[in-house]
Amino acid sequence: MAQRHAYILDRVKKEGNVRVADLLAALDVSAVTIRKDLALLEEKKLLFRTHGNVSLANPYTKDRDVNEKENILADQKTRIGLKAAELIEPDDAIIIASGTTVLQLARAIPKEMRLTVLTSAMNISMALLDKPNVEIVQLGGIVRKTSTSVTGNYAESILDNFTCSKLFLGVDGIDPEQGCTTSNMMEATLNKAMIRTAQKTIILTDSSKFGRRGFGKICMLNEIDQIITDDGISSSMVQDLENIGVEVTIV
Template identity: 85%
Template sequence: MKFESMSQRHAYILERLESEGNVRVADLFDALDVSAVTIRKDLKILEDKKLLFRTHGNISRVNPYSKDRSVLEKENILADQKFRIGKRAAEMIEPDDAIIIGSGTTVLYLAKAIPSDLKLTVLTSAMNISMALLDKANVEIVQLGGVVRKTSTSVTGNYAESILDNFTCSKLFLGVDGIDLEQGCTTSNMMEALLNKAMIRTAQKTIILTDSSKFGRRGFGKICPLNDIDQIITDNGVSNTMVRELENQGIEVIIV
């Protein structure tokens, strides 16, 4: 595809971003049939106008770097999507399961959706998850201990990680701050990322619960590469391109 003017190239780039959310810069070289120097100049102009963000080898519509925000601030963001994600995840829990639930607002909706009569054991690092399960008589709660992060109401640290060594669980339901095709799953806090790594080692299956706004974003702490993930449950705001890329890597993507 050959575009004669800079404005045509810019329109094409922005249309790609609008439909896909994230685009690899290498794909633009072939699609626009221009030099790497020309593409970089185009992207610099668009970035200066705040129309896109550049990272290593990729461009995105929104700032890919997530910041640490409190659960109170995040809980009502995309609440309907999180409710549907949590409800779908709860349907995957079987009687007498032993599961891990990480921290975050999306997994909180999972905890609230667990049927009151379902018998299971839940390990969690998040105090708000434990509180949401208190009135469910058949749920045994194992609260991990450690240093409390006030923004997430979750514990972190070596003590919490060592407790996990005493258990094995069938499923881990994990919330993340970012999912990136290159960086994998990330969170905004390094200590929480380390605890999430330990959770992945403890569980037989890792299931990510995330709304579509987290795709293409990156947090400071790297949790795991994409090949450590078995399933992702998200809403229909995720792009078809992202879904295909994830499925090509063997990840089952469930859209609610």
């Protein structure tokens, strides 16, 4: 039993998120035995279980203040934002949603570039104010103070008047079963409307979000086109995403 537990913990530590089915195949034991092993390890607070998966980190996200989140994996977010800026073309019309990683994208947009940006986040608009050739369309609605962004029916209705080439979307969780999620239900609804408005959906997220789940479901993984993330993502997650047609860019 001790050897099984050591194997399980070592694999979860290396991969971050592991399927129970993969553990069953590797250890060649019964499902009952694996369930008992995982229950014991979870009781000792050595891992967390969700349906069909185990992870080291608590998979359920909570709503945190944007100022707190901006300091988490700041270097990775900066690199992701710089890479995403390379995808923007002159005279593009794009949507930048809310979040600390997409904020780095806004900051990375060249000052001389001409484009139109729709955004729900006031801090995104503020980051674009010193770029004279960027036309900013600020969505209106109910302000979420923790994210400095707006939500609600009014913001969603404004999107009906536009068609954009790309949506750059931040998320709180990416899970193989639950898809892309956020910690706020109303923001998830607005994000869905953004996906309908854009021709291409690009997720910008640091690797800590993989295997995590938020309260509000945005979309399934096969509904997105590309993910830009850092090299902390596991090879198995990259393979799963590419198998369903998602382009994965690692910085």
